[in-house]
Amino acid sequence: xTGAIPPCQVAVVLASPAxxxxxxxxxxxxxxxxxxxxxxxxxxxxxxxxxxxxxxxGADAIVRFATACDVTDPESLxxxxxxxxxRARPRVLLFAHDAAGREVAPRLAARLGAxxxxxxxxxxxxxxxTLTAIRPCFSAKALSDWSVPAPHLAIVTLRRDASPGEAASxxxxxxxxxxxxPSAPAPRxxxxxxxxxxxxxxxxxxxxxxxxxxxxxxxxxDFQTAIANGLAKDLxxxxxxxxxxxxxxxxxxxxxxxxxxxxxxxxxxxxxxxSGAPQHMAGCSGARTIIAVNTDPRAPIFGYAHLGxxxxxxxxxxxxxxxxxxxxxxx
Amino acid sequence: xxxxxxxxxxxxxxxxxxxxxxxxxxxxxxxxxxxxPLLSTFDLHAVEAAACLKEAHGATVTALTxxxxxxxxxxxxxxxxxxxxxVRVAPPAGAGHDRLAIAHSLAAAIRTLxxxxxxxxxxxxxxxxxxxxxxxxxxxxxxxxASPVTAIEARDDGASVELRRLTVDGYEVVHADLPLVAxxxxxxxxxxxxxxxxxxxxxxxxxxxxDGAVAADATAARLTAxxxxxxxxxxxLIDGETAEDRGMAxxxxxxxxxxx
Numbered sequence: 001x002t003g004a005i006p007p008c009q010v011a012v013v014l015a016s017p018a019x020x021x022x023x024x025x026x027x028x029x030x031x032x033x034x035x036x037x038x039x040x041x042x043x044x045x046x047x048x049x050x051x052x053x054x055x056x057x058g059a060d061a062i063v064r065f066a067t068a069c070d071v072t073d074p075e076s077l078x079x080x081x082x083x084x085x086x087r088a089r090p091r092v093l094l095f096a097h098d099a100a101g102r103e104v105a106p107r108l109a110a111r112l113g114a115x116x117x118x119x120x121x122x123x124x125x126x127x128x129x130t131l132t133a134i135r136p137c138f139s140a141k142a143l144s145d146w147s148v149p150a151p152h153l154a155i156v157t158l159r160r161d162a163s164p165g166e167a168a169s170x171x172x173x174x175x176x177x178x179x180x181x182p183s184a185p186a187p188r189x190x191x192x193x194x195x196x197x198x199x200x201x202x203x204x205x206x207x208x209x210x211x212x213x214x215x216x217x218x219x220x221x222d223f224q225t226a227i228a229n230g231l232a233k234d235l236x237x238x239x240x241x242x243x244x245x246x247x248x249x250x251x252x253x254x255x256x257x258x259x260x261x262x263x264x265x266x267x268x269x270x271x272x273x274x275s276g277a278p279q280h281m282a283g284c285s286g287a288r289t290i291i292a293v294n295t296d297p298r299a300p301i302f303g304y305a306h307l308g309x310x311x312x313x314x315x316x317x318x319x320x321x322x323x324x325x326x327x328x329x330x331x
Numbered sequence: 332x333x334x335x336x337x338x339x340x341x342x343x344x345x346x347x348x349x350x351x352x353x354x355x356x357x358x359x360x361x362x363x364x365x366x367x368p369l370l371s372t373f374d375l376h377a378v379e380a381a382a383c384l385k386e387a388h389g390a391t392v393t394a395l396t397x398x399x400x401x402x403x404x405x406x407x408x409x410x411x412x413x414x415x416x417x418v419r420v421a422p423p424a425g426a427g428h429d430r431l432a433i434a435h436s437l438a439a440a441i442r443t444l445x446x447x448x449x450x451x452x453x454x455x456x457x458x459x460x461x462x463x464x465x466x467x468x469x470x471x472x473x474x475x476x477a478s479p480v481t482a483i484e485a486r487d488d489g490a491s492v493e494l495r496r497l498t499v500d501g502y503e504v505v506h507a508d509l510p511l512v513a514x515x516x517x518x519x520x521x522x523x524x525x526x527x528x529x530x531x532x533x534x535x536x537x538x539x540x541x542d543g544a545v546a547a548d549a550t551a552a553r554l555t556a557x558x559x560x561x562x563x564x565x566x567x568l569i570d571g572e573t574a575e576d577r578g579m580a581x582x583x584x585x586x587x588x589x590x591x
Contacts (some may be wrong), residue, residue, distance in 0.1 A: 016499050075475070099499045103478055106463035110431055110470035115552035118461060132555065137459045138360055139344065142353050144459075145556035152550060188475035192493070193504040203499070209591070235591060253518050254497075259344060259457065260372060260517050268590045278348045285562050289590060291581070292566070300348075308566045309581050311574030319578030320585075327586040 010034040011063075011088065013044045013081055013104075014054045015096035019206055022096040022160045027058035029123060029158060030094055036125045037091060043174070044084055046077065059174045063088075074103040075187045081108050085153060092123075092131060097157040098205070105157045116155040117146045121286070123156055131156075139259050139282035160205055161265045161286060204255065207238030210266040212284070213251050214301075215244040216273020216294060217313065223250050226317050227272060234321045240264070242280045258283035272313045276301030293317070332390040332485070332509075334381045335447045336414060337437055337468065338374040339396055340405040342366035344457035358557040360458070370405040373453025375412070377515045379522040380483055381451055382413025388485045391415050393444060397422050397436045403538055410533035411525035417536065418444070423544035428459065428554055434467035435545035441472065443541060447510055449492070454479045454514040462514075469512035477507060478514035 010030045015022035023043075030041045043059035056062050065080040077100055085093060085108070093108075095101035097119045109116035117123075121143075123133040129150030137144050148154035204210060211232040213223050223241070232239040241251030243258050257264055259279040265286030272293045274280065281304055284290070292305035293313045302308045309316050342351075346366035354361050370378075381392045394409035394417045396402050406417040420440045426432040441447050450472070455462030469476035481502065482495040491508045497516065525533070569584065571577035585591050 018499065099479075099497060102462065103466050103476065106430070106466040107470045107476065109463070110434060110467040113431070113550060115550055116463065117552050118463065133552075136560065137461075137557075138351060138353075139457065139460070140562065141351055141560055142360065143556075143558055143560050144358075144554060146552040147555045148552050154552065188507065189477060190506045191503050192506055194498075194501065195503070196501040268585075279344060281562055285560075290564065291585075302566045302568075303563050305566045306564050307569065307581065307584060309569045309574075309577045311577050315574035316578035316581070319575040320582045323579040323582030324586065324591055327582060328591060 009039045009060075009088065009090045010037070010041045010092045010094065011044060011084060011090035012041060012059065012094045013077065013096075013101070014056060015098055016100070017052060017054050019096070019098070019160070019203075020054050021206065022098065023054035023056075024058070025161060026094050026096055026158060027056065030092070031058050033092055033123060033125050033131070037129065039091070042088070042090075044080060046080060055173065057173050061174050073187060073191075074100050074107075075189065078104045078107050078111075079185065082111055085112060085114075089153070091129075091151065091153060092125075093153065093155045094123075095155070095157045097159045101157040105155050109155050112153065112155075114153045114155055115146075115148045116157075117148075118157040119159050120156055121159050121161075123158070135159075136285065139278060140285040141278070141282075159263070159265065159286065204238045204240055204257070204262050204264050207264070208267045209235050209237035209270070210257070210264050210268075210284070210287070211235070211237050211239045211270045211272060212257055212274055213239070213241040213245045213272050214274025214280075214294075215242070215248055215250070216275075217241070217245060217250050218273070220250050222314070226313060231270070231272075231317050231321050234324065237268075237270070238264075238266075242274050242277065244275070244277070244280075271301050271305065272317070274301055275299050276304055332384070332388060332448045332489070333445050334384060334390050334392045334449045334451060335441055335444065336374070336377050336381045336392060336394050336409065337396070337450065337452045337464070338378065338394055338405055338409055339371050339398060339456050340368045340402045341371045341457045343369050344372065353557055353559040355556075355558055358554055360557070368401065368404070370408045371453050371456040373455060373515060373517060374405075374409075375453070375522040376517050376519050377451040377453050378409045378412045378414060379520045380515055381449075382523070383520065384449070384483070384485055385413060388489075391445075393418060393447075395437060395440055396420070397433050397440070397544065406538055407530075407533040407536065408525070410536050411529040412523065413529075416539065418539045418541050420541050421544055423546050425546070426544075427551070429551040430461060430463040431467050431471075431551065432545055434464050434471050437464070437468050438471040439545055440541050449509055450474065450512040452512065452514045454516050465512060465514035472510070472512065474510045474512045475507055476512045476514075477505060479516035480513045481516050481518040483513060483515070483519065 040060040045053035240255035269287035394414040452465035
C-alpha cells in the first residue's frame with residue numbers, strides 16, 4: 001500500500017499516544033499554517049499498520065511508518081521523518097518539543113542541512129511564504145523571532161501548552177495509510193530496561209495544575225504530607241519544586257522545575273514557600289495563572305504571581321484544600 | 332579510551348536578575364559585569380562524567396571548544412577538573428546563530444585528534460537555550476546519540492557503555508556501542524571542586540589552538556527580532572484575618588474563576 005503525498009504541505013510528527021493534547025495542539029498549529037499557505041496537513045504516525053495512534057483529526061492524511069517502531073525511540077523516528085521529507089518535500093515539519101522532538105529535530109536538520117527552530121511558543125506564515133517561529137530564550141527573559149523564507153523546509157518543535165487554547169476544527173479523522181514507509185535500520189542503542197513513573201503520578205509537563213515547593217516547605221516529610229499527598233492529590237495536580245528545595249532534599253531531583261530542570265506550562269501554578277528566583281521562573285513562565293503562598297511579603301515570587309497569600313503554608317494549604325472540597329464536593 | 336568533552340562558556344546564569352538586558356536594535360543580549368563568564372553548568376557535569384570514567388577505567392580526556400580566546404578560562408577550568416588536554420577552535424566566520432556550523436567545526440577538530448570513543452556534551456547551554464549542538468554533532472560524526480543522559484558506565488568489553496536516559500515519562504537503561512555522542516544532564520553527578528594544585532597546573536597548561544572552523548550555511552534560520560519579556564504580574568493579595576481565613580478565601584477565588 002503506497003501512494004504519493006501531495007507536495008508542499010505542512011507535516012506533523014504526532015507526539016506520544018500518552019499525550020494526546022500535545023498532538024492536538026500540533027495539528028491545530030499545522031492547520032493554521034496550512035490555511036495561510038494554501039496547502040494541506042499530513043500527520044506522520046508510527047507503530048505499524050493497525051497500531052493505535054493519537055487522534056489525527058485535523059489532518060488531511062495519515063502517513064504511516066511500516067515497522068512497529070516506537071514513537072519514543074528517537075532513532076526510528078528520525079529515520080521516518082527523514083523519509084517523509086525526502087518523499088513529500090513538506091514546507092514545514094512540526095514536532096512536539098518533548099524528549100523525542102528535542103533530539104530528532106536538530107539531528108534531522110543536520111542530516112538535511114535544513115533550518116531548525118525549537119521550543120517555539122508560536123509560529124506563523126506571512127503572505128510571502130516566510131515562516132516565522134517565536135521562542136523564549138535567556139531563561140525566558142527574552143523572546144526571539146526566527147525566520148525561514150519560502151520555499152525552504154523549516155523544522156520546528158512546539159512547546160506544549162497545558163492550557164487548552166487552539167482546538168482543531170471538528171472534522172472526521174483523516175484516511176489512514178496514504179503511504180507506508182520502509183522499515184528503519186536496526187537501532188544502534190539497545191534499550192535494556194524501561195522505567196515509567198509510578199501509576200497515578202502525573203507527568204509534570206502535561207499537568208493542568210502544578211503545585212511547586214520551595215525551600216520554605218522545610219522538609220521532605222512536610223512536602224509529602226502537605227503537597228504530594230495533600231493539596232496536589234486533592235486537586236489532581238502534578239507536583240515538583242525549585243532547585244533550592246531539591247538541594248535541601250525536600251523534593252526529588254527528577255521533579256525539579258526551572259532552568260536546569262523541567263519546563264512546565266500549566267493552567268494554574270501554585271508556588272508554595274518558593275522565593276521565585278529567575279532560574280526557577282524560567283521553568284514556569286508559561287503558566288497562565290501563578291498563585292504564591294509565602295510567609296515573606298517581600299519574596300520576589302509575589303512580583304510574578306497573579307494571586308498571593310501571605311502566610312504559613314502549613315495553615316493556608318489545609319484550609320484551602322478543605323474549602324475547595326466543600327465548594328466542589330464532586331472532586 | 333579517548334573521551335572528548337565539548338564545552339562552552341556562558342555568562343553566569345545565577346547572576347542577579349538586573350544584570351541582563353536586551354539590545355533590541357542590535358538583536359543581542361547584554362550583561363553587566365556581574366554576569367561573569369563561566370563554563371556552562373551542564374558542561375561541568377560532562378567534564379565530571381569524563382573524569383569519573385577516567386578514574387574507573389583509564390582514559391585520555393580532551394576538552395574541546397569552538398570559541399575565541401576569551402573562552403580559555405573555561406578550558407582551564409575543564410583541565411583543572413580532570414581533562415588531560417584542551418583544544419580551542421576559532422569560531423567560523425559569520426556563523427552567527429548557525430549551530431550546524433559549530434557542530435561541523437567541532438567534528439572537524441575531533442577528526443584531527445586520536446579517534447574518539449566517547450564524545451560528551453552538556454545537554455544545553457544557558458543563553459539562547461537551544462541545545463542543538465550535541466545532536467547535530469552526532470549526525471555530522473555519524474555516531475549514535477543519547478540524551479539526556481543521567482548515568483553512564485563503561486562495560487567490561489571496553490567497547491560499549493551502559494547509560495540511563497530520560498524519556499517522556501521516565502527513564503531507560505540503554506546499551507550503546509562506542510563511539511557515541513552523549514549529552515548529559517545535571518542528575519548525572521556532582522561536579523568536584525578542583526584542588527589548588529590542579530588549578531595551578533591548569534594555569535600552566537598549553538591550550539592547543541586548532542584550525543578547522545567550517546563556514547556557516549546560509550540556510551540557517553535567521554534571527555529577525557529579539558525583545559525583552561516582562562514576566563512580572565500584578566499580584567492580587569488575598570485578605571483575611573488569619574492564614575486559615577486567607578486559605579479559605581483563596582479557595583473561593585479559585586473556585587469562582589474556574590481554576591479547579
